[in-house]
Amino acid sequence: MEIQVLGAHQYESKGRRLTSFLVDGVLAIDAGSLTSALSLAEQQRIKHLLLTHHHFDHTRDLVTLGANAAFCGWGQVKVYAIQDTLDVVVPCLLDGRMYIDFLSYPSEGAACMAVEPLEPNVRRDIEGYEVLPLPVRHSVSCVGYHVASADGKSLFYTGDTTSGISECWREISPQLILSRCRGSMSTGTGSGKSATCRRDSSGMNWSSSGG
Numbered sequence: 181m182e183i184q185v186l187g188a189h190q191y192e193s194k195g196r197r198l199t200s201f202l203v204d205g206v207l208a209i210d211a212g213s214l215t216s217a218l219s220l221a222e223q224q225r226i227k228h229l230l231l232t233h234h235h236f237d238h239t240r241d242l243v244t245l246g247a248n249a250a251f252c253g254w255g256q257v258k259v260y261a262i263q264d265t266l267d268v269v270v271p272c273l274l275d276g277r278m279y280i281d282f283l284s285y286p287s288e289g290a291a292c293m294a295v296e297p298l299e300p301n302v303r304r305d306i307e308g309y310e311v312l313p314l315p316v317r318h319s320v321s322c323v324g325y326h327v328a329s330a331d332g333k334s335l336f337y338t339g340d341t342t343s344g345i346s347e348c349w350r351e352i353s354p355q356l357i358l359s360r361c362r363g364s365m366s367t368g369t370g371s372g373k374s375a376t377c378r379r380d381s382s383g384m385n386w387s388s389s390g391g
């Protein structure tokens with residue numbers, strides 16, 4: 181399992197990007213910096229996207245990724261989130277009032293985006309990964325994601341919570357933890373977020389690309 185930290189900040193400036201992660205180049209988690217951090221060829225590989233919650237710094241690139249998928253004819257990107265998140269994201273960003281109606285463009289039967297609600301605490305198979313959304317504390321409805329690959333690797337991204345995730349450990353025992361600390365992200369591997377590419381004790385690769 182290879183994890184790219186595309187962005188890990190709550191504010192954006194040159195060299196600092198909003199929150200997004202990419203697993204093995206194909207499964208994205210949050211959409212703060214997907215298009216600013218990735219080439220078109222890299223973006224085209226993303227067919228599945230998990231959202232932790234609706235805050236703008238985690239969802240903004242839904243619009244730019246959707247537009248790129250639409251204009252370049254990449255096929256469909258499926259967006260997964262709990263219903264509370266979709267209830268905000270769809271009418272604010274995706275249904276045509278902001279830009280394009282991504283859920284029906286270019287046609288109803290072949291839209292460039294689709295949304296699918298996830299049930300908290302229910303495991304789903306997505307793109308060959310076992311994905312478990314776990315509720316976490318935040319100012320709005322939010323989940324963290326435990327993602328496990330077929331070869332036995334696993335990560336847990338805690339979303340925008342800073343405390344109160346002890347209940348999660350009843351359900352999971354991840355090899356890598358991505359968690360928010362004051363002002364930026366940290367990892368449970370103990371080396372900080374500035375590494376460019378390394379292998380941690382779990383055997384997973386993770387990298388930060390300046391975000």
Ligand SMILES: [Zn+2]
Pocket residue numbers: 233235318340
């Ligand atoms: Zn938030």
